[in-house]
Amino acid sequence: MVAHDELGGLLPIKRTIRVIDAQNQSFREQESFALRSDSKSPGCAQKSCSRSAAPTPPKRRNSVLWSEMLDVNMKESLSTKEIKRQEAIYEMSRGEQDLIEDLKLARKAYHDPMLKLSIMSEEELTHIFGDLDSYIPLHEDLLASLGEATKPDGTVEQIGPILVKWLPRLHAYKGYCSNQLAAKALLDQKKQDRRVQDFLQRCLESPFSRKLDLWSFLDIPRSRLVKYPLLLKEILRHTPKDHPDIQILEEAISIIQGVLSDINLKKGESECQYYIDKLEYLDEKQKDPRIEGSKALLCHGELKNKNGHKLYVFLFQDILVLTRPVTRNERQAYQVYRQPIPVQELLLEDLQDGDVKMGGSFRGAFGNSDKAKNIFRVRFQDPSPGQSHTLQANDVFHKQQWVNCIRTAIAPFQPAAAAAELKELPELSEESEENNPSAPNIRAQKRQSAMSGITEMELDESTSECSSVLDSEEAKGLKTHRTSSGYRKTREKQLSGKRKETLV
Numbered sequence: 001m002v003a004h005d006e007l008g009g010l011l012p013i014k015r016t017i018r019v020i021d022a023q024n025q026s027f028r029e030q031e032s033f034a035l036r037s038d039s040k041s042p043g044c045a046q047k048s049c050s051r052s053a054a055p056t057p058p059k060r061r062n063s064v065l066w067s068e069m070l071d072v073n074m075k076e077s078l079s080t081k082e083i084k085r086q087e088a089i090y091e092m093s094r095g096e097q098d099l100i101e102d103l104k105l106a107r108k109a110y111h112d113p114m115l116k117l118s119i120m121s122e123e124e125l126t127h128i129f130g131d132l133d134s135y136i137p138l139h140e141d142l143l144a145s146l147g148e149a150t151k152p153d154g155t156v157e158q159i160g161p162i163l164v165k166w167l168p169r170l171h172a173y174k175g176y177c178s179n180q181l182a183a184k185a186l187l188d189q190k191k192q193d194r195r196v197q198d199f200l201q202r203c204l205e206s207p208f209s210r211k212l213d214l215w216s217f218l219d220i221p222r223s224r225l226v227k228y229p230l231l232l233k234e235i236l237r238h239t240p241k242d243h244p245d246i247q248i249l250e251e252a253i254s255i256i257q258g259v260l261s262d263i264n265l266k267k268g269e270s271e272c273q274y275y276i277d278k279l280e281y282l283d284e285k286q287k288d289p290r291i292e293g294s295k296a297l298l299c300h301g302e303l304k305n306k307n308g309h310k311l312y313v314f315l316f317q318d319i320l321v322l323t324r325p326v327t328r329n330e331r332q333a334y335q336v337y338r339q340p341i342p343v344q345e346l347l348l349e350d351l352q353d354g355d356v357k358m359g360g361s362f363r364g365a366f367g368n369s370d371k372a373k374n375i376f377r378v379r380f381q382d383p384s385p386g387q388s389h390t391l392q393a394n395d396v397f398h399k400q401q402w403v404n405c406i407r408t409a410i411a412p413f414q415p416a417a418a419a420a421e422l423k424e425l426p427e428l429s430e431e432s433e434e435n436n437p438s439a440p441n442i443r444a445q446k447r448q449s450a451m452s453g454i455t456e457m458e459l460d461e462s463t464s465e466c467s468s469v470l471d472s473e474e475a476k477g478l479k480t481h482r483t484s485s486g487y488r489k490t491r492e493k494q495l496s497g498k499r500k501e502t503l504v
Helices: 072-077 080-116 122-129 132-149 160-178 180-190 194-205 214-218 220-225 228-237 245-276 396-421 442-450 485-495
Strands: 297-304 310-316 319-328 331-336 346-350 375-380 388-392
Touching: 080 122, 080 132, 080 194, 080 214, 080 220, 080 228, 122 180, 132 160, 160 180, 160 220, 160 228, 160 245, 180 214, 180 245, 214 220, 228 245, 245 297, 297 388, 297 396, 310 396, 346 396, 375 396
Parallel strands: none
Antiparallel strands: 297 310, 310 319, 319 331, 346 375, 375 388
């Protein structure tokens, strides 16, 4: 599942900085962002991977610490705190140098050869690589400024003014980061081509790649962006309180956080529109202006319905959309499944393991082996659409992500839910496998007319998996059929201590 607190994830960073060689290790250590590096090359199972000759050792970068380059006398003249401060500044400088080398390598080793060999068209390469070249001068400027500020003894007195002047220029990455989702999708599609596979596999096995695939190189700018706040905080942490850099570094941290926030917003809007454009509607009634008007995708991911069929679910800021993944001319699309549910009309039930069998029966009706785990239910508060979806995540972690994300989305409408909770919950029919966006509640009506008092409780189900990491409480729920008042009161009394229903 994919969570979106983020530049879809640029802001949250959990690693501690490793001095100097943080940038010299594999760039696969990256934070959550709507996009992630591939861990394997698609051609790894091909013949080229099983050659008898030993692979050439990967090229490694120099990881010498700043303090290791000092002579003994100079090292003794500096305090431990100042040495750590200079180490952090040097790490920033070395990181810029490594970034520049990688940007040039992406062009020289991947883009240009694929264009020359006609492995990909110029249009495809432009879409995948974007304007990567244009960022080289940007980082060369910072590197040059840091070089000018470095004294003959290798120390830097003040770095704050340089950063305050340079960091706003990182707004230039808005377009590149916003295009990453579409670029990654096109690259994955092109990997199905045998020529592309072979080329990328040969590059992966070459020493220059350092065992990084193409997407790892294309994602390096984003990886570098998320490190700036940590790098600045590390420098600030080792800067004396009476140093002139203190206030300026605090200002620089505020600037980079603002830049990343803006990039996050732009990237989120781009990702949202990317998926909206891939939605396919089977019925005009499924179309909702809240979908087209969405600017934020809170979470999305794969879940399963009661029959084990995969659904792909999108939670936009104002509406929940269930879809079925389909392929159109080798391109991924999403066929809208039944009626989208606006968040203000959404009812969420967090179900316990075993409460529901994936065929729709309650606990105890069938053997323990059929009990469903990691399930929750979403449905309309209004029974007229006649829909209920019981969704199953892959594991408890992803289930909780979905529940938390949905509860966050419906939170603004909670005051209205209090009054609704006092009302009797309406009956909903079991969802059919047919993709009917507005199936009427016919089965429920027949069942009511046939039974005089107690009626069997049924549930409709579907399942799904999410991609958002937010914190919130669990909501538990039970929906009951309309029955005689005496029976209903008895059932409510029995279940009141176990479940709580959230109406939105």
